[in-house]
Amino acid sequence: xxxxxEDAKLVPVPSTNIIPxxxxxxxxxxxxxxxxxxxxxxxxxxxxxMAIGRxxxxxxxxxxxxxxxxxxxxxxxxxQPTRGTILLGGMDxxxxxxxxxxxxxxxRTFQNIRLFSKLTVMENVLxxxxxxxxxxxxxxxxxxxxxxRQEKGARERALELLSIFDMQDLAEHEAGSxxxxxxxxxxxxxxxxxxxxxxxxxxxAAGMNPSETAELMENIVKIRDTxxxxxxxxxxxxxxxxxxxxxxxxxxxxxxxxxxxxxDIQNNPEVIKAYLGTRKEG
Amino acid sequence: MSVSKRRxxxxxxxxxxxxxxLMILLVVCLQALTASGALTxxxxxxxxxxxxxxxxxxxxxxATGYLGQLPLGHAGxxxxxxxxxxxxxKSVDVGQASGGQYVFYVIAAIVLSGIVAAVFGILIGIxxxxxxxxxxxxITLGFGEIIRVVITNIDSVLGFDFTYGASGLKRxxxxxxxxxxxxxxxxxxxxxxxxMKSRHGRAILSIRENEIAAESCGVNTTxxxxxxxxxxxxxxxxxxxxxxxxxxxxxxxxxxxxxSIEILVMVVLGGMGxxxxxxLSAGVLTVLPEALRGFSEYRxxxxxxxxxxxxxxxxxxxxxxxxxxxxxxxxxxxxGRKPQKKEAAK
Numbered sequence: 054x055x056x057x058x059e060d061a062k063l064v065p066v067p068s069t070n071i072i073p074x075x076x077x078x079x080x081x082x083x084x085x086x087x088x089x090x091x092x093x094x095x096x097x098x099x100x101x102x103m104a105i106g107r108x109x110x111x112x113x114x115x116x117x118x119x120x121x122x123x124x125x126x127x128x129x130x131x132x133q134p135t136r137g138t139i140l141l142g143g144m145d146x147x148x149x150x151x152x153x154x155x156x157x158x159x160x161r162t163f164q165n166i167r168l169f170s171k172l173t174v175m176e177n178v179l180x181x182x183x184x185x186x187x188x189x190x191x192x193x194x195x196x197x198x199x200x201x202r203q204e205k206g207a208r209e210r211a212l213e214l215l216s217i218f219d220m221q222d223l224a225e226h227e228a229g230s231x232x233x234x235x236x237x238x239x240x241x242x243x244x245x246x247x248x249x250x251x252x253x254x255x256x257x258a259a260g261m262n263p264s265e266t267a268e269l270m271e272n273i274v275k276i277r278d279t280x281x282x283x284x285x286x287x288x289x290x291x292x293x294x295x296x297x298x299x300x301x302x303x304x305x306x307x308x309x310x311x312x313x314x315x316x317d318i319q320n321n322p323e324v325i326k327a328y329l330g331t332r333k334e335g
Numbered sequence: 336m337s338v339s340k341r342r343x344x345x346x347x348x349x350x351x352x353x354x355x356x357l358m359i360l361l362v363v364c365l366q367a368l369t370a371s372g373a374l375t376x377x378x379x380x381x382x383x384x385x386x387x388x389x390x391x392x393x394x395x396x397x398a399t400g401y402l403g404q405l406p407l408g409h410a411g412x413x414x415x416x417x418x419x420x421x422x423x424x425k426s427v428d429v430g431q432a433s434g435g436q437y438v439f440y441v442i443a444a445i446v447l448s449g450i451v452a453a454v455f456g457i458l459i460g461i462x463x464x465x466x467x468x469x470x471x472x473x474i475t476l477g478f479g480e481i482i483r484v485v486i487t488n489i490d491s492v493l494g495f496d497f498t499y500g501a502s503g504l505k506r507x508x509x510x511x512x513x514x515x516x517x518x519x520x521x522x523x524x525x526x527x528x529x530x531m532k533s534r535h536g537r538a539i540l541s542i543r544e545n546e547i548a549a550e551s552c553g554v555n556t557t558x559x560x561x562x563x564x565x566x567x568x569x570x571x572x573x574x575x576x577x578x579x580x581x582x583x584x585x586x587x588x589x590x591x592x593x594x595s596i597e598i599l600v601m602v603v604l605g606g607m608g609x610x611x612x613x614x615l616s617a618g619v620l621t622v623l624p625e626a627l628r629g630f631s632e633y634r635x636x637x638x639x640x641x642x643x644x645x646x647x648x649x650x651x652x653x654x655x656x657x658x659x660x661x662x663x664x665x666x667x668x669x670x671g672r673k674p675q676k677k678e679a680a681k
Contacts, residue, residue, distance in 0.1 A: 170544060
């Protein structure tokens with residue numbers, strides 16, 4: 054893993070993103086430079102420049118098909134970008150795969166829930182904690198003290214994480230049998246288990262009612278405050294995005310059309326055009 | 336307060352002690368039965384065959400039931416194990432060995448055949464596991480056949496006297512008995528259980544459940560696929576060793592495609608992902624053809640009918656993915672330490 058060449062910082066990056074006051078003196082946790090991907094002849098994402106502070110909650114919005122989830126897939130290396138650089142805490146992630154990016158500190162949830170639905174809630178979180186346990190295969194077969202110590206620690210940690218969403222009583226339930234909202238919350242818990250420095254949430258409020266959404270909002274802020282991590286979320290629920298996101302990035306047809314705070318975005322004519330269209334003149 | 340909180344809890348040492356005692360009891364019973372001569376030679380043979388099939392089914396279950404892939408070359412690994420132990424046992428002249436040496440040679444043969452089969456598992460697993468589903472089935476089927484064909488032809492091509500080609504490897508010392516088959520079954524189940532109830536086992540299960548999510552949780556899917564495949568191959572090799580020591584001769588034709596299918600049927604019938612299911616169905620499907628010998632004309636018809644009916648009425652297999660746990664049953668009926676008040680009040 055090579056450190057990103059510092060000279061490259063001379064390349065001007067059009068980033069009007071507002072990095073919160075508390076993060077100003079630190080390098081951003083995530084920096085995308087001229088990121089782009091082509092599928093055959095189709096350019097899905099192009100010239101994606103964005104920076105996220107160490108403890109920022111950033112939003113990524115845009116109409117359907119704008120390329121939001123593709124950006125997440127680029128960040129987690131489900132797709133390898135065609136051009137551009139992704140810097141994670143100043144380190145270039147070129148050539149890494151999904152697993153390595155996860156170990157480097159990016160965890161994510163999915164738009165269509167991808168839980169291990171036949172396993173219990175506890176097992177789901179323990180799989181999230183997989184990399185935090187270090188014992189090897191012979192240790193497991195012989196059940197040496199290291200196994201017991203690490204398993205016990207991981208179980209306690211899992212209950213602790215589940216208690217964020219008050220789900221510790223559901224630990225022995227089958228994950229697939231949980232209600233929809235609880236499954237979404239479990240995905241967040243599982244992602245937190247991998248000890249990320251950047252948490253990517255793909256439509257965390259989808260399918261939730263307003264009171265659940267309000268609770269989720271509080272929880273996202275709580276997660277940021279307790280774990281001191283950055284959160285980036287894709288969301289169609291504007292009340293959530295406008296309320297908790299410190300920096301928002303609007304994507305349309307794979308390009309960023311606006312960046313800034315909630316206020317900037319709400320008044321941006323380009324954004325209004327993308328969402329509502331323009332009146333036909335004449 | 337949920338119901339599960341109120342259940343009694345057995346401590347881990349107590350669980351291990353109960354299971355350990357039962358295992359020792361099983362081995363002692365089997366040993367007493369064979370030593371007293373209550374079992375005739377025919378029944379002993381069937382009992383050993385059941386045991387070998389149990390090891391094969393339980394080991395294939397790791398790759399199909401737990402990992403969720405469909406390899407069709409299990410008989411190939413069995414052949415590798417069988418021939419390894421056959422050649423080894425013949426070369427060290429077990430017949431002349433004294434008591435302690437004899438035991439050492441038998442253990443060495445079992446471990447060696449497992450290791451050689453596992454090496455083949457790694458070699459085949461690395462390219463094969465890049466594929467999924469039907470493609471994996473076909474490529475493993477191909478590899479299984481390659482192993483069989485290589486065993487048949489390697490002598491005449493290279494001019495060795497290793498496998499004796501199509502005429503088969505004969506006069507292998509008959510080292511397999513009820514005791515060492517029982518011990519191998521216990522060790523197989525124990526090791527696989529210990530692996531599955533650890534972070535490595537959970538990683539293997541997560542690949543079955545959702546590969547993309549597993550990767551994004553930091554599970555190195557390639558590594559764990561090969562690991563599961565290798566464990567599966569290792570125990571197939573062990574079973575091959577016992578098979579060779581039971582029959583005393585090996586023909587490459589016995590390790591064809593049909594043998595792989597036979598093992599797969601046991602796993603599917605028992606329920607993918609259920610160890611007890613694999614054990615039961617391996618027992619039933621081995622004994623059934625023997626029990627039906629009386630109506631020899633209809634034997635295979637009944638056998639096939641049982642399979643078809645099973646798939647119609649219980650497509651998930653005998654036990655689905657239920658896994659047996661004696662401790663859990665004991666806890667249900669209230670044996671064990673009751674949880675403290677503080678815990679129950681949560």
